[in-house]
Amino acid sequence: MPRKRWLARDVRELTRGAQEPGKGTPLTVHHLNQLLLVCSVVLLVAVAAVRISSRSGLPSLLVYLGIGIAMGQDGIGGIHFDNAELTQVIGYAALVVILAEGGLGTKWSEVRPVLPSAAVLALVGVAVSVGVTASAAHFLVGLEWRQALIIGAVVSSTDAAAVFSVLRKIPLPSRVTGALEAESGFNDAPVVILVVAFSSAGPVEHWQVLVGEIALELAIGAAIGLAVGWLGAWGLRHVALPASGLYPIAVMAIAVAAYAVGAIAHGSGFLAVYLASMVLGNAKLPHWPATRGFAEGLGWIAQIGMFVLLGLLVAPHELGDDIVPALVIGLALTMLARPLSVVLSLLPFRVPWQEQTLMSWAGLRGAVPIILATIPMVQGVDGSEEIFNIVFVLVVVYTLIQGPTLPWLAGKLRLGGDTAADLGIESAPLERLRGHLLSVGIPEGSRMHGVEVAELRLPAGAAVTLVVRDGTSFVPSPATVLRRGDELLVVATDPVRDAAERRLRAVGHGGKLAGWLGTDGPATGR
CATH class of the missing domain: 3.30.70.1450 (Regulator of K+ conductance, C-terminal domain)
Known part of the structure; x- marks a missing residue:
């Protein structure tokens, strides 16, 4: 049997075992050896691809998606993978690590002045974006309201991984970078709640109840995140660990614990992990450069694994009928919903039009919308495969357009940041x-x-x-x-x-x- 089919069969059997315990092939040392080889090769290819993407301006997430597609059923790998539930679980775990890494790298001195505007963008802006995008999906594409609302909610969240990786390479004013990073860290929480609500019961009749639930979950998540972050920082500054390598592990463990405690307490775990990490990142902890490097490495691994898995899940031969709807919805999102949400959200803050323009164009989408698109698939919503395909095409096409053109737009708007080196x-x-x-x-x-x-x-x-x-x-x-x-x-x-x-x-x-x-x-x- 050719090596390609043998490996594809092993992956299919192991995936089946994860989805239906007892029915798949048990994991053995032989399978582990193959899995470690495949994972190490994928990581090395992904690391090499980062250099290519940085030179070409192509966002690295698209390269990772391409690796997953190449390994999938329509690519050279021939691996058949369709486990949406496993993808959702791994995607959530990867998102926790990405938010933790982003929070650790967020400077409080940049976020503090723009915290109110970022919070409004993450709440009011998301609501405006969901309404406009869902209306476009319903009236222009002809989707049912339930599907339209799910797509509107899924794509209204800016992706933390995409924003962190792209914006930190561009010298922008600190208030713009701070607002966009804080927004991407905050808006995952309300969007997840909306997608789950729409996927479980369709359009919500009692909107005031849903708004109250969102507010309560955000409050619980924020309180737990700040408390866990403060307690963790206090402990690490007052206890000398016997080895410097233990500090990075402790910091990441505290951040993940914030997510877990927040989720178990029926709060927003995503908001909890981001706030806890932000507190830790600004607490002047011992051996900080080592901690920062460790978190950045974990963030890269999480991004690579998440995007490759999402690339495996998609079947390119099934995307043909969904390309035009994705382009139409993406155009409405990019040219109407996002700018309108930015203008309305920032109206009370008197932000210059140049910065509003850049923030409108910098509403990057990435893995988060694709992961959220697996929620209706797991819930068994009618047309969930179409939703996933539309979201996938939308993310790929518009990330390919927006990411490389951000530096050009910043230059045209004459927006440049302070590039002075820090110690x-x-x-x-x-x-x-x-x-x-x-x-x-x-x-x-x-x-x-x-x-x-x-x-x-x-x-x-x-x-x-x-x-x-x-x-x-x-x-x-x-x-x-x-x-x-x-x-x-x-x-x-x-x-x-x-x-x-x-x-x-x-x-x-x-x-x-x-x-x-x-x-x-x-x-x-x-």
Whole structure:
């Protein structure tokens, strides 16, 4: 039997066993070896594809979807996979990791000024988008109201993975980036509730009850997320773990626990994990660069696995009849629903029209709508396969259009952000000595270049004890001039740890005159 058919048969049997326990082939070491080989090859191909996508401007999610399609029943892999329920479960788990990674990378200093506008975008904007998109699907395409409302709800959520991966490569004003990242982290929660409601009972008769349920779930999720994040940050800052590698594991475990506790308490687990991660990400935890790198790696794995699995689930030969409806609905969503929701939501905040235009075009869709489209399939809604196909085509086509054109549009609108390099500061607690070791890297573009050690003017109780330059370490004198690429070891006592870090960041942004000419830089940072 050819290798391709043999592997496809094994995958089909294992999938059947996951869907119908007792009826599939049990997982053996032989199957595990094949599975590990396939997964490692897929990951390596996906990692190589990131470089191609970054050079071409093609969003990486489309590359991962393409890998899944190539492995599927219509591709060279010949793997038949149609388990929507398993896809939904794995997709939810991947989304938790992606939201956690996004929350850890969200700067509170950027989100805080735009928090009200982001919240309105995630609630009022979603409602406007659902109404307009569902109306277009009903009147222009001819779908029944139930199917139209499900599609409207599914595609009204901006995708966290797409937004995080695309926006952080574009130098935009912090208020635009902060609003879009916060919106993508917040709006998954109400959208999931809407999709589940529409899929279980069709159009809702008592809308006030549904609105009340959404508000209650969001309140519970927000409270649990903030509480878990604060408790986790407090614990990690006051307990010195025996190995630095335990801190990243603990941070991700706390974030996932926030989701689980929020969901079990009948709140929004997605909002809980995002808020808990945001609190942790802005708490100046020990060994932060290692934690950030670990979370970013997990986020990449979650994205790759989720998109490849979604690519496996789709059958390209069944998409033909749904291409035109998807293009029509996507056009209504992109050119009417999204801009209208942005304009109405931001009306009280006096946001410049250039930023509103960019935010309208930056409403990126990705894996989240496709995952949500599996909910009606699992619930057995009539026409659920058509819904899934329409959503899949819509996401692929309009992500292909919007993602690569965002930098061009930002340039045309003359929207550019501050590209000043920030310091990489890693903290390790010295519990018994009641102090901290701060490892400070001076990157390209930092204004700490050319500053003497004495000119840092660190608070009493903090001092630069070691400098590593070109692979050589030495104890600096007060007159030692710092250079780009230097690594500094700063010792600070417990009471002045935060003040020392603030001063280092201020010099990194404003140079030796930081604090005198209003060039302190960010008030908070990691």
